[in-house]
Amino acid sequence: MSNRARRADNLRMTGKLVVVALGMFAFGYALVPIYRAICEATGINILALGERNLPGKAKTDPVNTQVDTSRTITVEFDTNVRGPWHFKPAVRSVEVHPGQLTTVMYEFQNVQNRTMAAQAIPSYAPRQAANHFTKLECFCFNQYTLAPGEKREWPVAFVIDPKLPKDVKTITLSYTFFEVGAPTPAAPTAASGRATEGAAS
Template sequence: MAVAQADNRRLLGKLLVIAVGMFGFGFALVPFYQKFCQVSGINDLIKPAEVKNTQVDQARTVTVQFDANIRSELPWSFTPEKTQLAVHPGQLVQVVYDVESRSDRAIVGQAVPSYGPSRAADYFNKLECFCFKQQTFQPGEKRRMPVVFVIDPKLPADVHTITLSYSFFEVEGTAKPAPGQS
């Protein structure tokens, strides 16, 4: 019986080492992924653009359409204040998105942008955006969140409309109880 208990303790020890190792590996993947994206240039759509002083092209107008989406299980409402806007390339523009949490708990979300046509992403320079970081909303919280952008005057002449679409996702593993709850 003592041999069986020793074997069980040894097996339990090995399982504990494996579990700790798996947790450490999973924990290390986040900074590794971020560094990989930084070095390779992948997923850099969620950082501020560096825009040099540009001239506004008054002779040209581009229609920018604004779209907002949320994952079905995310209990928020998310809408752009305006659905479209006429913009001159080189013009500094600010638009606002309204977000409201309909949850009874705090939720952390992350907005991910996409562009239509996709080649417009190279010319759509965001200087300020709620998509640059995770957003924590308390139960019932409402917030107006700005996006400040400039469309590069080098945008190809055949692009007359750009759609900026955001999708909000809950950041998994960050659920927090509402204030006053445990």
């Protein structure tokens, strides 16, 4: 093959590589609007949420389209203790919409002069609410060890399923806090929970 033919082949190969490189660049550049369109179509607006915090853009909270603003549910918080310690919610009740993420803090103090390990058992009233009450974060998932006099605060983050029956307007979330190693108490009923509420305060 002559030098002239070899140079022609090299030029053609270079041209093809340039075209491929430009095509790859164009595809990568187009991924952002394509991804944005997919996110908006599916409701998974991850990219848009990140862009809200960019400088020069107004900061707005993401809108949860799953919240049923036509309904309001009262959630009451009840505590029971099995032992000499303090355990109570920061608030006694909140009003939420189904689908709305809500966080409530609980306060606990070991008033004994010894270290203890404890855990909480939740229960719900009415009982059918348990299938529609989703806890995303809860101290009841774990056991805790507290030193004498130690105080702790724990969150409960929850969402009520919009499929909750329409006739349920109030849910009572009860916790029984007991020492690990002692006999495990039965989950409280709503009636017994309210009766012992003063002991937890």
